[in-house]
Amino acid sequence: MSDKITIPAQGRDKDTILDELSKLHLKDIPWKEGRAWSMVYYVDEDHQDLLEKAYSSFFSENYLNPFAFQSLKKMELEVIQMTASLLHGDEHVTGTMTSGGTESIFLAVYTYRERAQKLFPQIKAPEIVASTTIHPAFEKAAHLLNIKVKKAAIDQNMRAQPAELAKLISPNTILIAASAPSYPHGVLDPIAEIAALALAKKLPFHVDCCIGGFMLPWVEKLGYPIAPFDFRVPGVTSISADAHKFGYGAKGASVLLYRSMNYLKHQFYVVTDWPGGIYASPTLLGSRPGGAIAATWSAMQALGQEGYLKIAREIMQATNELKEALEGIPEIIILGDPAMNIIAFSTINNQPDIFVIADQLEQKGWMLDRQQLPNSIHLTVMRHNIPVVNQYIADLKAAIDFAQKNPAAVAKGNAALYGLMARIPFRGMVETNVRHIFEELYDFSKSTSITEDEKPVSLPDPPRWMGELNRLLTTLAQLKSFWKKR
């Protein structure tokens, strides 16, 4: 067990602290070298410098009270309006900035629950209808708000199926949700068809554009075939678009838009009998970091439409190169028809095993998103990935070669672990194990000091995990034979 960590008795020297921070960075994935294909949305050093300066100039300001900070109010309203025009909203479209995709989705779910409670009080067990690829933020929100998410199967192109969604609609449905595009495969759900269903059933329809909201409009302007996905489509009642993704703002910024105040009004929360005074809050957070708003506003001012279009053009060119290279590898299959710069790929009939390939790529220093149902690898092509596309393809080909020559590797390393996790039919068992990982991560009686020079806390060693899973499998098998004997 490590020594107990406390706030240092005496303050430390500023330079030593900053030095330690830069050393801590050495433990992270070198994303600027293009080694990660998700999570960081980066333009260049100049833009980074602007974001940092803009953020710092509103570093201490707290947007808890918009009347105290007229500056932030102006910037928030302008970001909302700029986003609304990008997504073809009319003058009635309104919304709020939030801290990210998850908060935007949480608030949309909350808003529609509040609306349903007021307009349809007979609904006692509210439900959301979506497809299996919808972002987990919906389920998290629904869980917190005591709502059920009913999920419909996707088609073979990984798209939501309006007919399957329709089957799940009941008198308890309060919302339909779909993605433009979905995170796992980057495909666009058939928004117009789902919107028509929503209109026919008189239901609100949220389009999750968290990852696509600041990318699809430029991809469309570049001439790629993008079916309408935004406020042009009648029946779309709200859209979430993350400014901290392809809006190239600082982390902690998303925009949640509603077709009109008729919806947004249900989002506001007011407490009138608090000794601290009347408390009113438009979003989930209480204190709201001014820096994230200022950085997003500055990003939009600095890049302009021309800048966003230029970056989108470069990224899409690299995406096309990557796609062509992947299509040229006989073992590889791209899942669905990617709408923008997100590609998910696997191997045909999982031969050779995609997770063995992933292990090989990881050994070469690539950070991967491993996906399941079906097993696949996810890539979001960012600007900093452009110079390494060829290297990635070369390493991928070598990884395929290795996997073909070493079929036994499927039973080793992370390939075995993820393969097993993906195959286990009892998802509750998987959940229990993943929960254990978090428990270990935050169990300070076991974890070590972050200042020690050692590997960051990550997944526990596969053999221990495997052991636990095997134990659970054995217990289940025993239970099964017990019931059979009775």
Ligand SMILES: Cc1ncc(COP(=O)(O)O)c(C=O)c1O
């Ligand atoms: C489609 C989609 N929705 C929601 C989210 C959640 O966003 P955040 O991680 O900012 O909470 C993501 C994140 O990648 C996403 O891709």
